[in-house]
Amino acid sequence: MSGEKIIKLYHFPRAPHARKVYIFLHEKGIDIPREEIHLGTKENLQESFLKKNNRGVLPVLELDNGLFLDESPAICCYLEALYPERPLFGKTPVEKAIIDSWERHMEFDGYLAAQDAFRNTAERFANYAVAGVAEEFKAIPALAVRGLRRLDIFFSRLNQRLEESEYVGGDNFSMADITGVIAVDMAKRSKKTLPDNLASAQRWYTAMYERDSISSTYIEG
């Protein structure tokens, strides 16, 4: 350990990746100072925040060595090293690898598909269809259609995984479940929900919302 200390978490409650960190902290039973950066007023794209993170993305974790750390899995993994109790990234190398792999499937197959669907149709993103850049990008309606089709494949794979495993990452709740919930909830913004006939995925999603960490951090729309 280099001995650096956490100053605060820059966040916004409706930002899906910030929610991952809230869920993570809640599951760990820890809390850290926070400062809200309002995405609605584009506070994240103002000079004062861009000096901290030149992408203007949330969440960002500020450390007392002058570092502003971004990317929610990197932030959570750092927090796991500081607070190893109740591990959410696995214990053994093979557990860690399985969780890492499934966490990525949730993000690439699920979250990114849902993001494509949402940002390429939502009116407020018509000229800002690409997340994480200040530059204008026009929405591509065909990409939204592709995103919805990819979500069908994602839901089906998620269900298949949960037929054989209680949680996405294995026998225990993990970071892979957190990113999974974020993906499914992002899809809801495009009115795309887990099909009723996917019983194992439904069983899992219900169990997820029985956790305070998940239900208390959900904001509709």
Added chain:
Amino acid sequence: MSGEKIIKLYHFPRAPHARKVYIFLHEKGIDIPREEIHLGTKENLQESFLKKNNRGVLPVLELDNGLFLDESPAICCYLEALYPERPLFGKTPVEKAIIDSWERHMEFDGYLAAQDAFRNTAERFANYAVAGVAEEFKAIPALAVRGLRRLDIFFSRLNQRLEESEYVGGDNFSMADITGVIAVDMAKRSKKTLPDNLASAQRWYTAMYERDSISSTYIEG
């Protein structure tokens, strides 16, 4: 450690994510048994391989406990735990977090943009524009255009990073450099190269190709 052993790596030399694992192994000075799965003949989509990995993606690492591990960063992180000498994911929690964050920037801002550009124009992917699924997806030409514009932003940010840091992940060569090279080389498939005026990015890219691990694993086109 649970004591499981590596059986082999399923790979294909032209597959960018498989190349990440080759580079990683080369840098570590280790080798493991390999079996080539030919993407050109769609061997990855045949029943015998889909039983191992239902996405039909490469690389996949087979373990003697029956597990087939996918996702190149998960595979490399697992190998790092087994072979901790010459760490490529950092040593301290904060080093690990910085490398993790930058590795993700290389993939999301760089590799995915390059993949969008390539797969939505290349003739052989006209009906298979989405990686990692067997289903047909038609190419979206506007997405290729978006990918090329996103690459301009990526190159500029990469250069900015390398003005202040010798390597992408900090003072040492790391996994973030490996994914960075993969991203820049994926862009070359769309005839998009690092602009000459980005001196720091050029300095880094030249240094990368002075490494055997990078130069010996490059396949053009």
